[in-house]
Amino acid sequence: MATRHLYVIRHGTADAFGQLTDIGQRQSELVAARLAALPVDAVWHSPLPRATRCAQIVGEHLPGVAVRKAAELIDHVPYVPTEIPPAWAGFFDGYDAAEAAAGARVADALIDRFARPAESETHEVLITHAYPVAWLVRHALDAPPVRWLGLNCGNTALTVIEYRDGLAPTLLLYNDMGHLPADLRKP
Incomplete structure (x- = not known):
């Protein structure tokens, strides 16, 4: 039975302009060293600069x-x-129906493209x-859509x-920062 293994990583720490900081660069190097021992077939990244540089x-x-860009990985609010x-009232203040619909479309595209079995081991x-x-x-756990709220993820944290x-997804690891020394673990 073929398995699709997804190693999902939040980009390294970025500045207010969306560029990786020195800390973000170091975090990215450390997660890269951790991934180097795995049989990785492809690296997909968001088109935003902080994720592109990390990739x-x-x-x-x-x-x-x-190493390729995937529009589905763009930063977005998946569900309002x-x-x-x-x-969360302040966070959602000002979101209109069009923005919510656009976020839902990106979220659906993300799931359709990556959250499914592959034809061969990947x-x-x-x-x-x-x-x-x-x-x-949230999708892997089959949790209600609102449960994405509050699932915080550290910079370069690893989720597998x-x-x-024929089987439900298996969440093997969530928000693991074991590759980072304590001073580089940033939420």
Whole structure:
């Protein structure tokens, strides 16, 4: 039975302009070193600069592995609840129906493309943002859509999900920062 192994990573720490900081670069190097021991087939990344740079660094540690952009990995709000929890009211203030629909379309595309079994054994790295990581975890656990809220993900934290035909997804690891020294573990 073929298994799709997804190694999902939030990009390294970025500055206010969306560029990796020195800390983000170091975090990216450390997660890359961790991934170097795996049989990675492809690295996919968000088109945003912080994820693109993180993917370039990871790719430098994985000779011969293709590093490609995937629009589905863009930073987005995947789901806006009908009844917003009070703690999240400020976050969703100003979201309109068009923005919510656009986010839902990206979330659906993310799941359709990556959250399914592959035709052959694959090991893919996805370098994305906190919200898509949360959405993939919520989906793997078959949790209600609102449960993506509050699933926090650290910079270059590793999440591993496996997909096999006929079986529910398996969440093997979530938000693991074991490759980072304590001073580089940033939420």
